[in-house]
Amino acid sequence: MLSLNSMTNIFPHKHLLSSSQLSRSDILTITSRANEFISNGISAAHRYDLLRGKTVVSAFFEGSTRTKLSFELAARRLGADVLSFTASASSLSKGESLIDTLNTIDAMGVDIWLVRHSHSGAVELMSNFSHCAFLNAGDGQHQHPTQGLLDILTMLQHFGELDGKNICIVGDILHSRVARSTATLLQTLGANVGFLAPGTLLPHDYSHWNITLLKTIDAAVEWADGLNILRIQRERMEGGLLPSLEEYSQFYGVKMIHLQSKPNLLIMHPGPVNYGVEIDHDVAHATQSLIQKQVTNGVAIRMAVMALLAENFDRK
Amino acid sequence: MNIYFSNIRVISPIQNIDERLNIHIQEGLIQYVGKYTPTISDKTRIISGSDLVCSPGLFDMHVHLREPGHEYKETIQTGTLAAANGGFTGVVCMPNTSPAVDSVAVIEYIKSRSKGNLVDVFPCATMTKSREGKDLAPLLSLIEAGAVMFSDDGSCLESAEMMRRAFDYTAQWDALLTQHCEEHSMTRNFAMNEGKVSTELGLKGYPTVAEDVIIARDILLAEYCGNRRYHAAHISTKGAVRLVREAKKRGQRVSCEVTPHHFVLTDESVRGYNTNAKMNPPLRTIEDVEAIIEGLADGTIDCIATDHAPHAIHEKQCEFSNAANGITGLETALGLGLTYLVHSKKLTLNQFIEKMSVNPRKILQIPQPIISVGEIPNLTIFAPDEQWTVNLELSCSMSKNSPFQGIILTGKPKFTINNNQIFSSKF
Numbered sequence: 037m038l039s040l041n042s043m044t045n046i047f048p049h050k051h052l053l054s055s056s057q058l059s060r061s062d063i064l065t066i067t068s069r070a071n072e073f074i075s076n077g078i079s080a081a082h083r084y085d086l087l088r089g090k091t092v093v094s095a096f097f098e099g100s101t102r103t104k105l106s107f108e109l110a111a112r113r114l115g116a117d118v119l120s121f122t123a124s125a126s127s128l129s130k131g132e133s134l135i136d137t138l139n140t141i142d143a144m145g146v147d148i149w150l151v152r153h154s155h156s157g158a159v160e161l162m163s164n165f166s167h168c169a170f171l172n173a174g175d176g177q178h179q180h181p182t183q184g185l186l187d188i189l190t191m192l193q194h195f196g197e198l199d200g201k202n203i204c205i206v207g208d209i210l211h212s213r214v215a216r217s218t219a220t221l222l223q224t225l226g227a228n229v230g231f232l233a234p235g236t237l238l239p240h241d242y243s244h245w246n247i248t249l250l251k252t253i254d255a256a257v258e259w260a261d262g263l264n265i266l267r268i269q270r271e272r273m274e275g276g277l278l279p280s281l282e283e284y285s286q287f288y289g290v291k292m293i294h295l296q297s298k299p300n301l302l303i304m305h306p307g308p309v310n311y312g313v314e315i316d317h318d319v320a321h322a323t324q325s326l327i328q329k330q331v332t333n334g335v336a337i338r339m340a341v342m343a344l345l346a347e348n349f350d351r352k
Numbered sequence: 353m354n355i356y357f358s359n360i361r362v363i364s365p366i367q368n369i370d371e372r373l374n375i376h377i378q379e380g381l382i383q384y385v386g387k388y389t390p391t392i393s394d395k396t397r398i399i400s401g402s403d404l405v406c407s408p409g410l411f412d413m414h415v416h417l418r419e420p421g422h423e424y425k426e427t428i429q430t431g432t433l434a435a436a437n438g439g440f441t442g443v444v445c446m447p448n449t450s451p452a453v454d455s456v457a458v459i460e461y462i463k464s465r466s467k468g469n470l471v472d473v474f475p476c477a478t479m480t481k482s483r484e485g486k487d488l489a490p491l492l493s494l495i496e497a498g499a500v501m502f503s504d505d506g507s508c509l510e511s512a513e514m515m516r517r518a519f520d521y522t523a524q525w526d527a528l529l530t531q532h533c534e535e536h537s538m539t540r541n542f543a544m545n546e547g548k549v550s551t552e553l554g555l556k557g558y559p560t561v562a563e564d565v566i567i568a569r570d571i572l573l574a575e576y577c578g579n580r581r582y583h584a585a586h587i588s589t590k591g592a593v594r595l596v597r598e599a600k601k602r603g604q605r606v607s608c609e610v611t612p613h614h615f616v617l618t619d620e621s622v623r624g625y626n627t628n629a630k631m632n633p634p635l636r637t638i639e640d641v642e643a644i645i646e647g648l649a650d651g652t653i654d655c656i657a658t659d660h661a662p663h664a665i666h667e668k669q670c671e672f673s674n675a676a677n678g679i680t681g682l683e684t685a686l687g688l689g690l691t692y693l694v695h696s697k698k699l700t701l702n703q704f705i706e707k708m709s710v711n712p713r714k715i716l717q718i719p720q721p722i723i724s725v726g727e728i729p730n731l732t733i734f735a736p737d738e739q740w741t742v743n744l745e746l747s748c749s750m751s752k753n754s755p756f757q758g759i760i761l762t763g764k765p766k767f768t769i770n771n772n773q774i775f776s777s778k779f
Contacts, residue, residue: 056552133666133669133670134670134671135669135670153671155671155672155673155674156543156553156554156555156625156672156673157553157554157555157625157671157672157673158671158672160624160625161625161670161671161672175554176554176555176673177554177555177556178553178554178555179554213554216551216552216554239550239551240546240547240551240557240559241546241547241548241550241551242548242551243548244548244551244552
């Protein structure tokens with residue numbers, strides 16, 4: 037069993053609720069811890085005891101397959117007992133309030149909550165009614181900090197540093213917690229952030245970020261060192277925010293010609309991918325695409341964040 | 353009741369009174385108002401008025417008493433006690449009850465439940481049956497039964513044609529129509545004001561323009577239908593202030609109200625997903641607050657109304673988007689107004705009393721309380737300079753959903769006098 041020297045960096049947070057709570061040094065603490073895990077190995081052959089004796093509850097009040105698997109795998113790699121909880125199987129469908137569900141599970145004796153919820157602010161609400169540490173695994177349209185962090189880790193591995201790099205987020209910015217998380221982290225690390233989205237999928241006021249607004253995918257490719265491409269949800273079209281997926285693809289979709297015009301352009305996507313809408317199949321599988329790398333980095337980032345939160349637990 | 357206030361500052365704007373006087377109240381009448389010392393019996397309760405103001409009773413034209421139907425939030429009994437505790441002697445209760453106030457029977461029920469109270473309750477009835485926006489409520493019978501105005505409050509009357517019919521149908525009665533101004537197609541599932549903060553918090557926004565377009569539409573309809581009486585409820589935007597100002601300039605019979613929270617707070621209060629900062633219309637930006645204060649000062653905004661909206665704990669202690677809209681307001685309005693408008697020199701005390709007492713009655717065409725000998729006393733006594741900390745444990749409302757718990761205010765209600773009853777503030 038491996039053990040890392042875990043007291044080198046102090047992580048001054050009880051919870052991870054939002055990427056806006058993280059300073060530059062917090063972000064680098066997390067990513068360097070994640071890199072340590074990666075170089076020591078994160079496969080089943082490598083188990084750590086940093087969360088041994090701790091119970092982690094993975095509470096997904098909103099459906100998700102990959103994020104849930106990634107979090108639970110990360111918790112197990114750290115030696116935690118993992119309770120898994122999904123909304124459809126829960127008492128929430130019987131009308132129990134979120135706070136009551138929280139109190140019930142807390143009473144069973146848990147230490148860390150990993151929460152995915154369809155309502156913005158739900159994880160912060162829960163953290164106000166519990167003594168446990170909370171890790172936001174995506175709350176409504178608010179934040180998904182570990183997704184932002186794994187994007188950052190992927191970019192750092194590629195670029196070395198992000199100061200002055202131009203990173204464009206493409207797609208449904210308005211409804212995206214990923215965009216909110218990643219944009220804030222990018223700016224904290226000194227990158228220039230661009231947005232590319234049809235006007236109906238942009239927030240009315242995003243002046244708290246300093247954003248370069250781009251008009252078409254061609255302009256974005258020309259401007260950017262890397263593209264972070266978001267998934268277009270079909271319901272946006274059904275809700276009348278987009279006239280058609282074809283038109284979206286025409287003006288905002290990334291195609292091979294873009295990679296040909298800029299061979300060193302970095303391509304990222306949080307998945308799952310809609311081929312032919314926001315990204316062509318060939319682009320997603322090109323050498324410039326780091327989509328699979330993002331998934332691997334996701335496990336390492338979640339291990340790093342849980343390990344750092346658990347250290348604060350013991351320090352208390 | 354046998355009470356004597358010595359050397360109290362009496363302010364009655366419609367009588368042009370603002371001076372220190374002695375007042376004696378006995379046997380349900382004002383026995384004496386003046387500079388001399390009248391003969392009073394040794395049973396008279398004597399109160400030094402040197403730190404106090406006596407004004408005509410405050411009036412709140414926008415209150416949710418929740419009865420009938422939502423008695424777990426508030427009742428007419430507890431709601432009017434909260435009103436008295438805040439210094440109000442009269443309120444208009446809004447019709448989004450269950451059943452809605454769309455029949456004479458419900459009006460009669462409200463009247464019977466509020467009989468004998470210190471606080472007078474005036475019902476506002478719906479414009480359309482069940483507030484559904486489809487068929488007109490029996491507006492004429494409702495007027496006869498005692499409805500003082502009409503509104504589908506809680507939601508907006510969406511159809512311009514229905515609004516036009518409500519104006520036309522009641523034209524000969526010169527009824528007052530009031531609107532909850534919200535273009536619903538723009539606000540579906542909103543959680544807060546649309547702006548920088550909603551972007552950061554990832555909450556669905558309610559754009560200011562969704563309020564403005566309805567006010568603009570209604571002003572045009574009121575004009576077209578023959579300069580009808582129209583009152584925009586709880587306005588919250590810079591645009592609304594501008595539209596009402598322009599309509600008044602053109603001579604339209606348009607009035608409007610603002611709530612204390614809309615001149616005190618901004619959408620920054622929502623941070624941390626504070627559900628006691630969630631209401632409809634939502635808290636706006638500092639630009640809107642400044643425009644509202646300007647509108648209060650120049651007379652564009654006629655009056656202050658609380659939109660007192662009690663909700664039970666479980667309706668607020670939940671996910672922000674699921675939380676009920678609204679906050680209680682009756683007990684903090686006087687203190688908030690004195691602190692944020694009068695002491696901050698935005699309004700004179702006289703102007704403030706006009707907006708809290710005189711103007712709402714003027715808009716509703718309800719008789720004004722007069723402070724002179726032989727009149728039935730309808731008075732609010734308050735300490736304009738007294739500092740106090742809001743403690744909702746002392747609230748008379750059944751619900752405590754207020755963002756103002758624990759804040760320090762300057763100016764406090766002391767006594768509320770009406771219907772031959774006196775209430776001493778619990779604060």
